[in-house]
Amino acid sequence: IKQDKICIVGSGLIGRSFAMLFAASGYQVYLYDIQLAQVTDALDNIRIQLLNLEGMGLLRGTLTVDQQHSCIKGASDLGEAIKGAWFVLECVPERLDLKTVVYKSIDPLLEPNAILGSSASALVPSLLSKDLKNRNRFIVVHPTNPPFYAPLVELVPAPWTDADVLPAIKSLCTEIGQAPVVLNKEIDGFVLNRIQYAIIGECWNLVKAGVMSSEDVDKVMSEGLGRRYAFMGPLETAYLNADGWLSYKDRYAEMMERVTSNFEPFPKIEGPTLQKIHDEFARKIPLDQLDARREWRDARLAQLSKLKKEM
Ligand code: NAD
Numbered sequence: 001i002k003q004d005k006i007c008i009v010g011s012g013l014i015g016r017s018f019a020m021l022f023a024a025s026g027y028q029v030y031l032y033d034i035q036l037a038q039v040t041d042a043l044d045n046i047r048i049q050l051l052n053l054e055g056m057g058l059l060r061g062t063l064t065v066d067q068q069h070s071c072i073k074g075a076s077d078l079g080e081a082i083k084g085a086w087f088v089l090e091c092v093p094e095r096l097d098l099k100t101v102v103y104k105s106i107d108p109l110l111e112p113n114a115i116l117g118s119s120a121s122a123l124v125p126s127l128l129s130k131d132l133k134n135r136n137r138f139i140v141v142h143p144t145n146p147p148f149y150a151p152l153v154e155l156v157p158a159p160w161t162d163a164d165v166l167p168a169i170k171s172l173c174t175e176i177g178q179a180p181v182v183l184n185k186e187i188d189g190f191v192l193n194r195i196q197y198a199i200i201g202e203c204w205n206l207v208k209a210g211v212m213s214s215e216d217v218d219k220v221m222s223e224g225l226g227r228r229y230a231f232m233g234p235l236e237t238a239y240l241n242a243d244g245w246l247s248y249k250d251r252y253a254e255m256m257e258r259v260t261s262n263f264e265p266f267p268k269i270e271g272p273t274l275q276k277i278h279d280e281f282a283r284k285i286p287l288d289q290l291d292a293r294r295e296w297r298d299a300r301l302a303q304l305s306k307l308k309k310e311m
Contacts, residue, residue: 015091
């Protein structure tokens with residue numbers, strides 16, 4: 001158990017996941033939320049999640065469930081939560097106005113040289129931090145949900161972020177068992193969501209054009225591309241599909257360019273296609289059964305994490 005203190009502001013889905021990840025490495029985590037009930041709920045929920053992980057043999061680190069849980073403390077006062085913390089991680093909803101207001105209260109309370117992170121999914125760090133006194137200590141730390149089973153974290157410094165901030169947060173992420181990647185320059189949506197939206201856009205356009213049902217388009221990922229991509233990305237996959245990229249170019253570049261030349265632009269998410277896609281899934285997973293389906297998904301992601309850990 002370490003003495004280093006980390007403060008998390010916003011104890012929803014992502015805040016509580018980060019709290020667990022830091023606690024598993026023995027950090028002293030202070031969890032703050034505007035709604036005190038959220039913190040109490042987070043502490044109860046974290047215990048259940050830790051016990052589940054232990055049951056599946058996926059508890060991280062060397063500390064017991066009780067030790068990890070005791071590393072996380074609820075705080076009802078922001079000043080108390082931030083005092084002495086070397087890292088403050090904001091995890092409030094993805095709204096620029098809300099995040100800006102939250103930073104206004106955090107900024108004057110930060111310890112000298114402390115780092116302020118944001119779990120923002122798409123908002124660029126220059127926009128988030130431009131008015132802060134401590135904007136040189138700001139970095140985006142974008143996790144993937146659910147962080148315990150999908151360890152990718154995108155790190156996005158602002159143009160004015162001090163040079164020591166990125167390596168410090170990168171080594172923290174690695175230490176807690178996550179897989180950090182770095183954006184050398186900021187771009188709206190970062191990389192994960194840009195790739196995700198490119199995929200969703202093409203899936204949507206194929207359903208709209210009547211080429212496939214929603215269910216079958218999803219199967220192309222879950223039974224095809226997704227299977228490959230669980231172990232290596234598309235660029236390496238292509239490299240292996242020929243004898244390296246130079247040979248991939250000779251064999252496939254013309255086909256890739258021909259096929260993509262008739263791609264439609266990203267669609268408007270509205271109209272009959274919206275209803276059609278919604279209805280196709282609602283028949284299979286009624287809206288009152290979403291939690292059961294989420295549990296089903298998380299259990300499989302847990303098994304995949306276990307497999308990858310053993311390999
Ligand atoms: P959430 O709604 O589950 O939790 C947000 C928490 O912030 C709530 O507990 C809320 O009470 C609290 N909050 C609101 N205003 C506050 C304030 N002024 N001060 C302190 N706390 C306040 O949201 P989430 O899904 O945990 O998302 C948090 C951030 O993480 C967002 O920027 C989101 O885009 C990003 N993110 C989410 C996911 C995901 O899949 N949910 C994945 C990666 C990143």
